[in-house]
Amino acid sequence: MAPLIEIRGLSTQFRLPGGVLKAVESVDLTLEAGETLALVGESGCGKSITAASIMRLVPPPGRIVAGSILFKGVDLLQLSAEEMRGIRGNRIAMVFQDPMTSLNPVFTIGNQVAEGLRIHRDLSRDQAEREAVEILSQVGIPAPRERLRDYPHQLSGGMRQRVMIAMALSCRPELVIADEPTTALDVTIQAQILELLDRLKEETRMGLILITHNLGIVAERAHRTAIMYAGQIVEMAETSELFSNPLHPYTRGLLASLPEFGAPGEKLSTIAGSVPDLKSELVGCPFRERCPICLEACATHAPGMKEAGAGHAVRCLRAP
């Protein structure tokens, strides 16, 4: 059986006045139905652009320049704009980070949740409204019928994020991409939203790509994890394997710098320097200037992904 989604050699670039920014560089990913894959990295590492590429919503002047994105065997990059509209929001849905800017402030909640249903499932106004109430109550919104008439500003941050999830799930998608779905929320509300996503995933067997920079969330929720750095996936493995046996120096550095692991009052371990400019022509390994174990060869050889155990791949010359 073909995987739910299979990305091969995806590259997305932005043509800017100062040069070509390689936001995503030959990314390979697969995801099975019912699986949660975490995409982890710091700001600017390309995780959100990877998501936008899957949705074919890369903002201009960005362009997907190479690769294929097979969704149940069909290459999304070969579809016409109209065919893609039939999939986007219907079979593949997205939950965005900031519900305040991604909900339309001048339409009611009911209007926005029902919109997808009316477009994709061809429901009448009444049917769509009944369905919307059903979905809102599924995501744990109290008194959903009354909420239909509310505008986004009348809801709290946690409730707005539930509305976003309800909109994403309204057409029973097979794949949901959640881009930092809880970053704008408080920890006690974050815990509720993550429980909700997990429960809904159990019920519908949808695949979930979870984009986050919070390693704690990853450890607790994801089956597999891909670590991104400077537009590339640098390490990918089952989550428990990745956390117990990190191989890439960047992954190791990230884990070691967590305050959770430091003894109180002691110095935290850090990764020196900062992310390279993706507009410049990068030769060799993009991490080498911050790398504690880099070799001379790292300056000239860009490492490829290599297998380092069952389902564990890493992009590093020093990896075993």
Next chain:
Amino acid sequence: MTALLSANNLVKQFPVQDGLFTPQRRLTAVAGIDLELFAGETLGLAGESGCGKSTVARLLTGLTPATQGSIRYAGQELSKMDRSQLARFRKEVQMIFQDPFSSLNPRMRVSEIIAEPLAIHRIGSAAERRQRVASLMERVGLSGDQLHRFPHEFSGGQRQRIGIARALAVSPKLIIADEPVSALDLSIQAQIINLLQELKGELGLCFLFITHDLSVLKHLSDRIAIMYLGRIVETGSRDDVLSRQLHPYTEALLSAIPSVDTRKPRRRVIARGELPSPLSPPTGCPFHPRCPYAEELCGTVRPELIEKESGHLAACHFSGRIYRSPSSF
């Protein structure tokens, strides 16, 4: 020992007007808190958005006048200070802000930004200021050739370093840092935490560290105070609050933090529902609608913040019932 800075029954209310003809209401952001900060210590103030922790920072620095209560700095009442005393207070108490993108003037060069407090307080000659700026830049880990650049040419972590250098310029005694690392990437966060920790040791600074991230507080603070809906619900030494918590809100907050170490025994206590609006706070204990231990009493009588164990205070009727995780994070 007398406190460097202390607040007594501090209250801040904001008027809220819903519409032209509706009666004005009052939002109580800070509902009577007591705080003491001693020289050389770091107090961590934690809580979720809207709990009033940033308002506390603004009250303590004198940026916002309090509705009620008093603030004393070095034995002197803030509201009764004369001009020269106020000038000294404003020199010795500095702030570091959360967002390094909006707290630096985009039209000023870094050298000007860092030298501005020196100019305001009329410290040193022009040459001395230049020297001071250069040594501050070096101390916070910026190179001297970046002196004449503008804020937009720096990354988030570097901008936060500029903010720290500016706060240090006038040799303060107390630094109030409002979420100084929450806008930064993980690998940069650790760098800034280390820098603050070093500076504290070197300069004997006193810190009030405001954050929602308890794992950062675990690392930096000597004492911790937890706020909920404008009140301090628990306070004590770092270890007391983080591993022997006495308030169910602290417990929920700690157990909601996703942990990388999944082998640790954990018990999830999920706080039900959401933060109530500070415009209409619940009767009795402000946490009772979300509390797993709440009983009838909690809905009617608000528990006072009292000392339950030596130096460890909590505002809860049933703090004895709280499960104490043996290996809390």
